Amino acid sequence: MSQPATLPWFARHELRLFWRDWFSMLTAGKRRREPVLLAVFLIFVAVIHLVAYFVVRPFAEAGITADKATLVTVAGSAFLSWTLMLAQAIESVTRAFYSRADLDLILSSPASARRLFAVRMASIALGTTMLTTVLASPFINALAYFDGPHWLAAYGVLVAMGAFATAVALVVTVFMLRALGLRRTRLVSQVVSAVVAAGFVIGVQAAAIFSTGNFSRIAFLSSESVVALAPEPGSLVWLPARAAMGDLGALVLVLGTALVSLGLVMAVLSAKFEEYAAAASTEAEPGRRKGRQRHSFRPATTMHALRRKELTLLRRDPWLLSQTLMQILYLLPPALLLWHSFDGGVSVLLVMVPVLVMASGQLAGGLAWISVSGEDAPDLVASAPVSARALIAAKIQAVLGSVGVVVTPILLALAIPEPRLAAAAAIGIAISATSGTMIQIWFRAQARRSTFRRRQIPSRLATLAEALSSILWAGAAALAAAGTWFALFIAVFALMTLAGAWAIRPREAYAV
Amino acid sequence: MDVSVNTTLTALELKGVTKCFDRPAVDGLELTIQAGEFYALLGPNGAGKTTTLRIVAGLLRPDAGSVSVYGIDALKNPIEAKRLIAWVSDEPMIYEKLTPFEYLEFVAGLWSIDAVTAEARARELIDWLGLGPHAHERCQGFSKGMRQKVALAGAMVHEPRLLILDEPLTGLDAGSARQVKDVLAERVRGGVTVVMTTHILEVAEHMAERIGVIDKGRLIAEGTLAELQRQVGTRGRARGSASGGTSLEDIFLDLVAEEGGLG
Numbered sequence: 185m186s187q188p189a190t191l192p193w194f195a196r197h198e199l200r201l202f203w204r205d206w207f208s209m210l211t212a213g214k215r216r217r218e219p220v221l222l223a224v225f226l227i228f229v230a231v232i233h234l235v236a237y238f239v240v241r242p243f244a245e246a247g248i249t250a251d252k253a254t255l256v257t258v259a260g261s262a263f264l265s266w267t268l269m270l271a272q273a274i275e276s277v278t279r280a281f282y283s284r285a286d287l288d289l290i291l292s293s294p295a296s297a298r299r300l301f302a303v304r305m306a307s308i309a310l311g312t313t314m315l316t317t318v319l320a321s322p323f324i325n326a327l328a329y330f331d332g333p334h335w336l337a338a339y340g341v342l343v344a345m346g347a348f349a350t351a352v353a354l355v356v357t358v359f360m361l362r363a364l365g366l367r368r369t370r371l372v373s374q375v376v377s378a379v380v381a382a383g384f385v386i387g388v389q390a391a392a393i394f395s396t397g398n399f400s401r402i403a404f405l406s407s408e409s410v411v412a413l414a415p416e417p418g419s420l421v422w423l424p425a426r427a428a429m430g431d432l433g434a435l436v437l438v439l440g441t442a443l444v445s446l447g448l449v450m451a452v453l454s455a456k457f458e459e460y461a462a463a464a465s466t467e468a469e470p471g472r473r474k475g476r477q478r479h480s481f482r483p484a485t486t487m488h489a490l491r492r493k494e495l496t497l498l499r500r501d502p503w504l505l506s507q508t509l510m511q512i513l514y515l516l517p518p519a520l521l522l523w524h525s526f527d528g529g530v531s532v533l534l535v536m537v538p539v540l541v542m543a544s545g546q547l548a549g550g551l552a553w554i555s556v557s558g559e560d561a562p563d564l565v566a567s568a569p570v571s572a573r574a575l576i577a578a579k580i581q582a583v584l585g586s587v588g589v590v591v592t593p594i595l596l597a598l599a600i601p602e603p604r605l606a607a608a609a610a611i612g613i614a615i616s617a618t619s620g621t622m623i624q625i626w627f628r629a630q631a632r633r634s635t636f637r638r639r640q641i642p643s644r645l646a647t648l649a650e651a652l653s654s655i656l657w658a659g660a661a662a663l664a665a666a667g668t669w670f671a672l673f674i675a676v677f678a679l680m681t682l683a684g685a686w687a688i689r690p691r692e693a694y695a696v
Numbered sequence: 697m698d699v700s701v702n703t704t705l706t707a708l709e710l711k712g713v714t715k716c717f718d719r720p721a722v723d724g725l726e727l728t729i730q731a732g733e734f735y736a737l738l739g740p741n742g743a744g745k746t747t748t749l750r751i752v753a754g755l756l757r758p759d760a761g762s763v764s765v766y767g768i769d770a771l772k773n774p775i776e777a778k779r780l781i782a783w784v785s786d787e788p789m790i791y792e793k794l795t796p797f798e799y800l801e802f803v804a805g806l807w808s809i810d811a812v813t814a815e816a817r818a819r820e821l822i823d824w825l826g827l828g829p830h831a832h833e834r835c836q837g838f839s840k841g842m843r844q845k846v847a848l849a850g851a852m853v854h855e856p857r858l859l860i861l862d863e864p865l866t867g868l869d870a871g872s873a874r875q876v877k878d879v880l881a882e883r884v885r886g887g888v889t890v891v892m893t894t895h896i897l898e899v900a901e902h903m904a905e906r907i908g909v910i911d912k913g914r915l916i917a918e919g920t921l922a923e924l925q926r927q928v929g930t931r932g933r934a935r936g937s938a939s940g941g942t943s944l945e946d947i948f949l950d951l952v953a954e955e956g957g958l959g
Binding site for chain 1: 750753754755775776778779781782783785789790791792793794798800801802803804805806807808810811812814815818834847850
């Protein structure tokens with residue numbers, strides 16, 4: 185057993201917390217789910233290995249050489265993964281500064297804050313690397329299987345990427361702390377991490393759609409136009425790609441640079457950790473903000489008061505709103521693909537219909553979770569002289585009203601050139617948003633608003649049903665807008681999804 | 697629904713109230729509290745105090761028994777009963793993104809109180825509880841004491857007849873605690889019934905007209921401080937076990953020790 189408050193002791197403590205956090209996130213704290221979790225994990229590993237096998241095989245059969253096209257593809261894929269790692273690391277580093285969970289306890293002890301910081305940053309690098317490794321390992325294994333074990337060096341590159349992403353995240357977060365102050369950094373870092381995560385993925389996918397007509401990033405990265413623009417194979421830019429392909433000299437250089445960068449950043453910034461964390465414990469508590477100065481109460485019925493409260497809280501929580509609207513951002517690539525794929529005979533605006541309908545379903549589901557499960561004062565509302573039915577009705581109205589505010593301008597713009605499409609979209613949006621809201625109500629489970637990002641965990645069934653319902657209503661609306669009776673067939677499937685969700689809803693959700 | 701309110705006699709009556717989770721939390725509880733009374737409900741941790749209060753506030757439904765609030769059957773007519781009740785928990789239930797002024801406006805809306813009347817009450821409460829300088833600041837930076845005061849103001853803005861408080865003084869500084877106690881005493885003088893749980897026995901000793909001691913979900917003793925002293929003295933002499941102390945703390949510890957409640 186290690187000596188207390190030493191690096192190994194802190195590392196053991198962090199690893200235990202890290203493991204338990206992940207495990208409870210995956211099992212939602214229910215031990216009976218452990219065997220199911222193991223089975224799902226094994227199936228997942230098998231499936232992604234199978235996918236990787238079929239994706240990699242054609243390339244391997246054609247022969248993989250370290251030419252410019254291969255280097256662009258490998259480096260592009262690695263950079264894509266790295267941006268996701270960076271986004272994850274920024275969020276984790278910010279949380280490390282602001283989380284009060286055990287920081288007050290440890291910082292008030294005689295233990296070294298520098299050691300704690302070092303271990304905490306190392307565990308962030310580990311966590312960041314692990315997630316990407318899980319997703320990348322099937323492809324690395326498949327490449328090693330088809331083309332030779334030299335591809336296993338890619339695991340070293342993943343470690344380097346994780347370490348470097350953590351180093352950059354640390355610099356970015358500390359820069360934000362200094363430039364923006366403690367109060368704004370928490371929100372801005374969340375937005376930055378979301379934009380970093382979404383930006384490159386969506387950008388490459390959009391470029392892929394316009395250049396190759398499909399989602400394949402690999403096809404885009406290996407296309408002649410991209411390869412022509414890339415530096416020559418001898419360039420240092422390709423060092424990480426060469427390392428991943430088994431060039432040991434490049435691997436040592438890449439891994440060494442990343443680890444030294446992380447070490448240097450940690451050494452320089454660890455002295456400031458205690459200062460920032462201590463400041464965050466007071467300043468980072470959301471500051472006093474003046475509300476709008478009103479001098480009189482506005483008359484309100486119970487329903488008015490509830491709707492007004494929901495809308496005010498949504499409006500004042502830019503983080504929740506940005507997270508919710510981010511879902512719409514991810515719908516852009518499919519919209520672009522649909523647009524790109526359509527013949528000139530059908531209005532290109534038709535693609536707006538399924539995108540709007542699906543986005544509305546997802547948006548309504550997210551807002552419904554915030555409003556129903558994320559109620560911050562459930563006892564207050566439950567102790568009011570209002571029936572449960574009226575409470576839910578007010579929340580539904582607030583959610584659907586918010587969705588309406590977002591989509592109405594788009595619908596109006598669509599109605600000018602294509603009133604029929606706008607009408608179909610409006611009906612689809614209403615049904616899809618109501619469905620998403622109802623599913624969240626059926627599966628409601630009390631939680632803090634701050635856990636919005638993990639809202640899928642308590643019920644993956646609700647998440648699945650919400651997604652399926654949105655997709656099916658989007659399909660039905662698109663077909664209806666295109667004037668085919670096949671829309672009814674899809675609508676029946678959507679109704680069956682709703683009926684299924686209602687049948688399997690947890691009964692305890694209807695307790696007081 | 698036309699429900700007549702009994703304004704003169706019993707504010708709260710619990711008969712045979714039982715609630716089981718993995719074990720009985722409340723076990724056939726019988727409790728009667730008169731209108732305008734300040735009643736303190738004491739008990740060791742896990743005795744069933746909060747569960748009892750949550751049942752009265754309509755937040756939990758009992759497995760058996762009846763709950764009557766000013767003559768209204770709270771299980772049959774929960775909405776009518778809730779109109780007369782306010783509930784304040786030890787964890788203040790407020791919205792971080794609302795200001796105290798907006799919070800009180802929201803609570804008044806929930807209880808359908810006329811805006812002009814509610815606003816006058818809200819201003820009075822805000823001043824009384826010393827929240828004036830922060831009335832238009834969002835609650836997100838507030839200390840525990842300030843949050844508790846906002847929650848308490850919310851509980852009183854609709855002028856409840858029965859105020860149910862679960863550990864309302866936990867975490868308050870001396871000044872804030874005094875403000876809250878003054879407000880509660882004033883409400884009782886105005887005819888409001890207050891039922892409060894607390895672990896601060898001096899508060900119960902000095903403020904409550906009657907004290908109930910609950911353990912393992914059952915009421916094990918009840919009365920004024922003098923009546924409790926007599927009960928403990930009589931039972932203690934019979935068993936030769938009483939500590940002989942006369943403070944509420946001595947009485948409470950003797951009563952709970954008899955039940956084996958503090959191990």
